Amino acid sequence: MRAFYISLLTAGLLALSLPVSGLVTDLSNKRIEIRYSFDGAELILFGAVGSSAVDPVNDAFDVVVVVRGPEAAAVVRRKDKVGGIWLNNAELVFPAAPGYYAVAASRALADIAQPTVFASYGIGFDNLPLIARSELGLLKPDAEFRTALYRLRESENLYRQELDSVSLVAEGLFRTDVYLPANVPVGEFLVETFVFQEGSLKARNRIRLHVDKEGFERAAYDFAHQFPLLYGLTAVLVALGAGWLAGILGKK
Amino acid sequence: MPLYLPIAELSMDVFLVIGMGAIVGFLSGMFGVGGGFLMTPILIFVGVPPAVAVATESNEITAASVSGALAHWRRQGIDIKMGSVLIVGGAVGSFFGAQVFTYLKSLGQVDLMISLAYVVFLGSVGGLMLWESVRAILRERRGYVAPRIPREDRHKAWIHVLPFKMRFRKSKLYISALLPLFIGMVVGVLAAIMGVGGGFVMVPAMIYILGMPTNVVVGTSLFQIIFVTALTTVFHSVNTQTVDIFLAVLLLIGAVVGAQVGARVGFKLNGERLRALLALLVLLVCVKMGFGLVLEPAELYSVSEVATVGANH
Numbered sequence: 001m002r003a004f005y006i007s008l009l010t011a012g013l014l015a016l017s018l019p020v021s022g023l024v025t026d027l028s029n030k031r032i033e034i035r036y037s038f039d040g041a042e043l044i045l046f047g048a049v050g051s052s053a054v055d056p057v058n059d060a061f062d063v064v065v066v067v068r069g070p071e072a073a074a075v076v077r078r079k080d081k082v083g084g085i086w087l088n089n090a091e092l093v094f095p096a097a098p099g100y101y102a103v104a105a106s107r108a109l110a111d112i113a114q115p116t117v118f119a120s121y122g123i124g125f126d127n128l129p130l131i132a133r134s135e136l137g138l139l140k141p142d143a144e145f146r147t148a149l150y151r152l153r154e155s156e157n158l159y160r161q162e163l164d165s166v167s168l169v170a171e172g173l174f175r176t177d178v179y180l181p182a183n184v185p186v187g188e189f190l191v192e193t194f195v196f197q198e199g200s201l202k203a204r205n206r207i208r209l210h211v212d213k214e215g216f217e218r219a220a221y222d223f224a225h226q227f228p229l230l231y232g233l234t235a236v237l238v239a240l241g242a243g244w245l246a247g248i249l250g251k252k
Numbered sequence: 253m254p255l256y257l258p259i260a261e262l263s264m265d266v267f268l269v270i271g272m273g274a275i276v277g278f279l280s281g282m283f284g285v286g287g288g289f290l291m292t293p294i295l296i297f298v299g300v301p302p303a304v305a306v307a308t309e310s311n312e313i314t315a316a317s318v319s320g321a322l323a324h325w326r327r328q329g330i331d332i333k334m335g336s337v338l339i340v341g342g343a344v345g346s347f348f349g350a351q352v353f354t355y356l357k358s359l360g361q362v363d364l365m366i367s368l369a370y371v372v373f374l375g376s377v378g379g380l381m382l383w384e385s386v387r388a389i390l391r392e393r394r395g396y397v398a399p400r401i402p403r404e405d406r407h408k409a410w411i412h413v414l415p416f417k418m419r420f421r422k423s424k425l426y427i428s429a430l431l432p433l434f435i436g437m438v439v440g441v442l443a444a445i446m447g448v449g450g451g452f453v454m455v456p457a458m459i460y461i462l463g464m465p466t467n468v469v470v471g472t473s474l475f476q477i478i479f480v481t482a483l484t485t486v487f488h489s490v491n492t493q494t495v496d497i498f499l500a501v502l503l504l505i506g507a508v509v510g511a512q513v514g515a516r517v518g519f520k521l522n523g524e525r526l527r528a529l530l531a532l533l534v535l536l537v538c539v540k541m542g543f544g545l546v547l548e549p550a551e552l553y554s555v556s557e558v559a560t561v562g563a564n565h
Contacts, residue, residue, distance in 0.1 A: 035256065036255055037255070037256065038254075038263060072558075074556070074558065075556055076555050077360050079549055079554075080552075085545040085546055086548060086549055088554070145553070152553060182262065213258060217256060220497075220498070221259065224258075224259055224495070228491075229489070231493075232487075232488070232495065235311050235489060236311070236314060236485050238311075239311050239312070239314035239315035239318070239482070242315045242501060242504055243314065243316060243322075244322065246315065246318075246319040246504070246508040247320075
């Protein structure tokens with residue numbers, strides 16, 4: 001860990017001397033494999049701010065890191081009391097909601113820049129370009145359903161804001177931890193880093209992160225989804241075999 | 253020890269899963285029931301999506317019924333002919349149940365249907381069982397012995413009017429095939445929408461409606477359950493991809509061990525008291541599910557992914 005830290009520090013210092021790139025970042029792991037023992041993952045994002053964009057030694061700066069997971073259709077349903085029982089009564093479909101969205105910042109977002117600035121870069125829950133699908137076509141989602149989506153995903157640790165902080169180490173070097181919960185969706189993730197100074201954006205960059213089921217887990221999932229009939233028959237055969245075995249063992 | 257379940261898409265503790273299997277196995281061994289009606293609600297309770305819980309439990313019940321049916325096979329306690337008719341009915345019921353399940357899943361109402369089915373069926377079966385056993389216990393105290401009903405009088409008159417009569421030698425019955433077909437069908441529907449074997453409906457129906465001798469009832473019911481839950485597993489795999497083999501096998505490991513211990517405890521208990529306890533357990537699950545329907549939930553909203561696989565159409 002320490003060696004890794006030092007090597008990144010050197011990388012960061014090297015980056016400082018490069019005049020063109022104002023910002024370099026790297027992830028401790030760019031490929032997350034979901035295997036049988038997967039219980040979530042924790043990544044470290046390291047970055048260094050070069051001298052061309054910001055003078056890190058003399059000027060204070062802020063870093064905001066946004067991690068966005070693959071977009072997928074999500075449906076939010078609301079229960080209402082109908083005839084004495086609570087049942088799903090109203091629903092709203094979000095055709096492209098990110099399956100994971102985390103914002104980490106070196107300070108509270110409100111202290112870093114004006115809300116309009118964050119809005120123009122799509123940073124933060126309020127600025128996610130979410131649209132809803134209805135019979136009338138695509139439209140701006142109902143605020144109630146939208147906040148419900150955030151709340152539900154937050155409770156699953158899939159949406160995170162104002163929870164993780166970016167720590168400014170020294171000499172323009174910064175780091176943050178990226179938490180991926182066990183129920184993280186698979187696909188391409190985008191890790192975007194924004195450097196702000198005095199309320200305006202000075203530099204940004206993005207790196208990709210790939211999360212996928214691997215090995216046996218991937219094979220089982222693909223099998224179930226691509227050959228569902230064969231999968232079902234296999235499940236039955238496994239059950240018959242296991243039951244027969246249990247019957248023999250139980251007799252003894 | 254966490255284990256990632258690729259179909260359920262969640263991480264669960266292996267020992268928790270095996271432990272749940274063991275507890276349900278213990279109770280099912282003690283009471284001589286399949287245990288699906290306990291396992292499915294418990295799976296839902298610990299966070300497994302209801303659709304996955306129902307489909308996976310079908311798969312586990314297949315395995316559990318094989319070992320049970322084998323034991324009955326050895327002592328010739330299975331009426332194959334009756335079982336086959338029940339299976340044909342069950343296949344039809346399971347097919348339609350799975351279709352309804354898939355349709356309601358696309359509407360977001362499958363959880364409601366599962367809860368409603370549990371409340372209605374467990375409520376009525378549990379209530380009847382409790383009434384029967386309490387009456388039996390009270391009668392036993394008063395020293396009352398119910399008069400034996402002659403075998404010829406067991407069937408109601410309407411049963412003999414039904415067409416398509418068939419002879420079931422093992423059950424010593426000559427009745428319309430429509431009856432077991434219909435019973436099998438109801439059980440098939442329940443298997444598909446509740447994640448149960450359906451023994452709790454089939455066994456009383458075989459005794460009270462068909463008038464089958466008790467020595468072939470449980471074996472024949474298990475025989476039917478093997479085939480119907482196997483079919484249900486295939487239907488759910490094809491329609492909704494919600495069968496998690498790994499979860500099913502883990503549950504089974506616990507259930508096999510638990511059932512052995514449970515059966516030994518069960519032998520030591522008085523039959524009627526055991527039945528009253530089982531009735532209370534059934535009613536408890538029913539009440540638990542019922543509260544979920546009538547009490548205002550803490551979170552009114554829920555989010556789920558929209559199925560991208562062409563499952564619905």
